[in-house]
Amino acid sequence: MKTPIIDFVERYKDSHSLRFHMPGHKGKIHLGPELWDITEIAGADELYHPTGIIRASEENAARLFGAGRTVYSTEGSSLCIRAMVYLALLSAKTQGRKPVIFAGRNAHKTFLSACALLDADVRWLYPKDGNSLISCAIDGEALEKALSETKEKPAAVYITTPDYLGSLVDVKALAAVCHCHGIPLLVDNAHGAYLKFLPQGMHPLTLDADLCCDSAHKTLPVLTGGAYLHISKTAPSLFSENADRAMALFASTSPSYLILQSLDACNAYLDSGYRERLAALIHKLDKLKSQLTAHSYSLIGDEPIKLTLAPKSYGYTGDELHDLLRVHNMECEFSDPDFLTLMFTPDTTDEALHHLQSVLLDVPRKAAISVQAPPLPHPARVFSIRDAMLSPGVKITIEEAEGRIFADAHVGCPPCIPIIAAGERIDQDAVRCFQYYGIKTCRVIP
Ligand SMILES: Cc1ncc(COP(=O)(O)O)c(C=O)c1O
The missing domain is CATH 3.90.1150.10 (Aspartate Aminotransferase, domain 1)
Known part of the structure; x- marks a missing residue:
């Protein structure tokens, strides 16, 4: 498989051109990779308006992943998640639907900040059983129940799989339910880029998701920050037509060419054994x-x-x-x-x-520890995510927190999963959870 981005940068490096452009290091070695660290100069293409080497490399990635379109991110899945939420809301708008997303409760904090930026409302899907904050085992039946009980169709269903602990949900069953209701399925597949390359093909696109993000840097040999936004071949055309726009809305205008080269190299790596x-x-x-x-x-x-x-x-x-x-x-x-x-x-x-x-x-085995994690809170929403996250917020101790309204996207990182989401009232279960995970303070609405 060809590596058009790498080849271009190599040629530029070997041309010894005088660098009267950014970045400021001018190719002089301070850390090590400066000679390869260029910006969007002539011939280097433009990340969110790609027609040349970046487009060719993205097309290679799309072929490898079986996507209708793949867009690179040099700012992780975090950027792709904001773009996915934007695309879901855009599609909902064209159909006269409200900006509401049904989401598995174990969503990463970036999903919450995307909802705050775009003023999306979330209805949480909780796991039927299981107490971990990190996993959210939703099955087709539970999703069918949630969707048929609601009067207005949501803009999208959003799930996180694999989760931080390595649990997977049945994407195929969830996609079937979503599509029956005419709703797109968005998957945070940050941890699962490699799933495409298993014999049984467990990648969300193979299992009929409409949009997904993969943090290439988490499971493939890619520099930190390298990620893909994948759009399925069968997703509404609005998604691929607006994908670059969606990414550009939130992205830096100075993408890292080191990360782009790393994504480009990864295509060749994935294609050879x-x-x-x-x-x-x-x-x-x-x-x-x-x-x-x-x-x-x-x-x-x-x-x-x-x-x-x-x-x-x-x-x-x-x-x-x-x-x-x-x-x-x-x-x-x-x-x-x-x-x-x-x-x-x-x-x-x-x-x-x-x-x-x-x-x-x-490691010597000892007596089992019997202390269990407290139950997962199901707190009540008082403010919208946006109102809560854009409120100034005051820091208080957890002992003072019961009854107050949480104002942040999350506490604790990793795994960056909210014990309680912005705009929800901190109840006794949430306080127990904070204490169990050793969290001493939180930010609430004054
Ligand atoms: C489940 C999940 N989603 C999204 C992200 C964000 O990914 P990135 O670091 O590539 O921006 C993470 C990061 O750890 C994650 O664990």
Whole structure:
């Protein structure tokens, strides 16, 4: 597969042109990558008006992912999420629908800030059971019930899958329900770019989602910030016609060409043996997971390239086990009182896997911890997300918070999932949740 962005920058670098343009480093090495760090000069195309090398590279990505259109982001899935919400509202407007989105409660904070910026209302879809803030197991039946009970069709349904813990929801079933009601399905697939390359094809586009974002940088060998906005081949044409406009509305006018080159390189990487490398990694991880389970660790999640331990039954909180791994020079993606999540790619070495395995198998088992996470709050909405987030807000301690109206997108990062969303009244369950996750202060409406 060709790499038009890389090829252009290489040629420009080798031309030794005098750089009377931005960036200010002029190609002089201060950190290392400056020679390749250019801006939208002649021939370099324009990210949100692409007709040349960027367009060609995006078309390569669209072919790899089976998308009708793929748009690059150098500002993560966060930018793509704002664009998806904008596109959903634009489409709703043309159909005379209100700007309301039905969303799984485990949405990332960027979804909330997008709703605040665009003044969208959200109706939350809560999981039927399960207590984790991070997962939201919604099935087709629950979605059908929510949609048939509502008088006005929402602009879109928005779900987050895979979630931070590696759990997946049945995108195909949800897409079928959405399409029956004439509603687009938007998926935050920030953690799942690689899903396209599994033998069984588990990427949201393969499973009929209309729009999704993938943080290429989370699971593929791409520099931080590199992401895709994918539009399915069957999505309403309004989405692809307005995709660049939607991204440009929120994006910087100085996209990183280092990240664009990294996305370009990734196309070639995915096209040359990636499926096999991924399958080999999954085989090794399956073995590791079986050994850990046989050793009495309890594991959760469905994702083949994540490992999420629920170590309380083994006698440790997720944070304690993380600290133990840190002693052995390992840093994991996420931990909290209940879980410890590790992420792997084909670039994870066998040595790293063996080290992890031997350290985990050496951890002495202790008496199980019986303290459970408090119930998930279902707080009442008092203000719109926009009114609450655009209000000045005052910082108070959690002990003073009950009854007050929350004014921020979230507390705590990662996983950046709101215990309570902006504009909702902080109830007793929310206070218990704040305390359980060690959150000491929050911002409320004065
Ligand atoms: C579920 C989820 N969605 C969206 C994002 C934002 O992605 P990005 O960091 O690529 O902007 C994250 C980041 O961690 C995430 O975990």
